Amino acid sequence: MERRAETRRALLDAAAELFATRGIDGASVDAIAEAAGRTSGAVYDHFGGKEGLLFCLLEGWVDDVTEAVAAQVAAAEGLDEQMAALWRNVTRPVTGDGRWIALEHELWRYASRRDEARERLALRYQRAWAGMDSEWASPDGTVGPALMGLLLGLDMMRRIDPSAISDCMAVEALRGVVLGLRRETTAAGETKQERR
Amino acid sequence: MERRAETRRALLDAAAELFATRGIDGASVDAIAEAAGRTSGAVYDHFGGKEGLLFCLLEGWVDDVTEAVAAQVAAAEGLDEQMAALWRNVTRPVTGDGRWIALEHELWRYASRRDEARERLALRYQRAWAGMDSEWASPDGTVGPALMGLLLGLDMMRRIDPSAISDCMAVEALRGVVLGLRRETTAAGETKQERR
DNA sequence: GTCTATATACCGATAGAC
DNA sequence: GTCTATCGGTATATAGAC
Known part of the structure; x- marks a missing residue:
């Protein structure tokens, strides 16, 4: 699997985990990226921001x-x-x-x-x-x-x-x-x- | 009614309104105080903070x-x-x-x-x-x-x-x-x- | 693609004037 | 009691190095 797809999946997994445990407001972009082994820049590159990550999660x-x-x-x-x-x-x-x-x-x-x-x-x-x-x-x-x-x-x-x-x-x-x-x-x- | 009781009631009303519409995380102490016609200091004086306000709301x-x-x-x-x-x-x-x-x-x-x-x-x-x-x-x-x-x-x-x-x-x-x-x-x- | 560094803004809470 | 001023922390988001 390519690196990009791997990162995307890790970010989605981390977001699901943190949104569920800390709440959407309580989970910062930095925390999500860190949990996925990346930095916040990756989130903005892949999903454009926190809301994009959320929408993607919602539909997939x-x-x-x-x-x-x-x-x-x-x-x-x-x-x-x-x-x-x-x-x-x-x-x-x-x-x-x-x-x-x-x-x-x-x-x-x-x-x-x-x-x-x-x-x-x-x-x-x-x-x-x-x-x-x-x-x-x-x-x-x-x-x-x-x-x-x-x-x-x-x-x-x-x-x-x-x-x-x-x-x-x-x-x-x-x-x-x-x-x-x-x-x-x-x-x-x-x-x-x-x-x- | 004394001023103190009036302020307390106004703060509770404003908190109920803003917590409901914007969410607990989305309603800042400043916003609650402003909606009640007071400033944030009043919240800390009456309830000790945001959570005190919340507990009071929860039980009353x-x-x-x-x-x-x-x-x-x-x-x-x-x-x-x-x-x-x-x-x-x-x-x-x-x-x-x-x-x-x-x-x-x-x-x-x-x-x-x-x-x-x-x-x-x-x-x-x-x-x-x-x-x-x-x-x-x-x-x-x-x-x-x-x-x-x-x-x-x-x-x-x-x-x-x-x-x-x-x-x-x-x-x-x-x-x-x-x-x-x-x-x-x-x-x-x-x-x-x-x-x- | 992913990183570091940073701009900008707002938060909760406190201190002290009045 | 309520105000202004402010501190320290953290948030989202961006710019640019690599």
Whole structure:
């Protein structure tokens, strides 16, 4: 592999790591370059700056994770196992590293305040949602956003208080969303046992 | 009201506003002081620094919102209306301002990386969860974290792509979580009986 | 392509006038 | 109590040597 491609990859890896652990604001260009065994000049040469590095990360690195997760879900059988596979990739990622959810949060936060980044992230989200919607038969595209939101939200609660989110309850909650939305879309009018 | 209390309140208001809109890192002490009609010295005199301001905000201002939301939910009748009330406070907050969810995300992000802030936030979360758990009869405390997570997660998706989250589907997803978790606690029988 | 050196700007925090 | 002035540190980004 050429030196240039090697540097590019090292910079992207280092950026993903530092953005996830220290946050996008907390990771300086110098720190990223140093972690990649280069100096800041390399970042500006390859990506034009910090934001260029971020955009590149947004469209490349994270898509790979989405794909890997989708593959694991497709391999599982039954709704419960699929939900468990989904949640497992949040708590103990088999593929890649444990940093992808943290990076996901960082990218969201950054994009939620900048129009250009927001539009790019929206496209990526839509791809991920579409995969979920087709997997769980949600013709009007409601399951995808809800599931992805719940995954991120449960992870937020877990990061603050790990004891509050057991694997079992996470799976139950995820299943509840899928079943709840599916019942709505199929208009089956199943009995919803209201208590209280 | 004395000048001192007035200044304190103005600084807290300005901090909540700027932390929510620009992010905690993006809001400088000078900017906060200026927005409050004071100078940075006032911040250090009242709160000892930026972090003191943040902690004060974490334990005071946001608790009021939690309380207000709980009151609105308690006033609603039926699960659907309760979920709608919950979601309405995310999309179109009646009490306070539209910034509280953004501030919630900022506080979470800050706390997720700092132990002391994380423990303080955990206590606040636990108070909010306990209210939800007693409201929806979740003896083992699973509904609270799941609902709060889903609310925050749905808001994340909505901020990136508003068209993906309709009010109707949000309510359906929230209801799905409550029903899903409630069924688990009663069916498994591994926990206490559901109280009504 | 990658480095060193540097320009420019802003940050959090402090000291002391008033 | 609140102000001005300022220190020390660090950020992004650039210019030019190699």
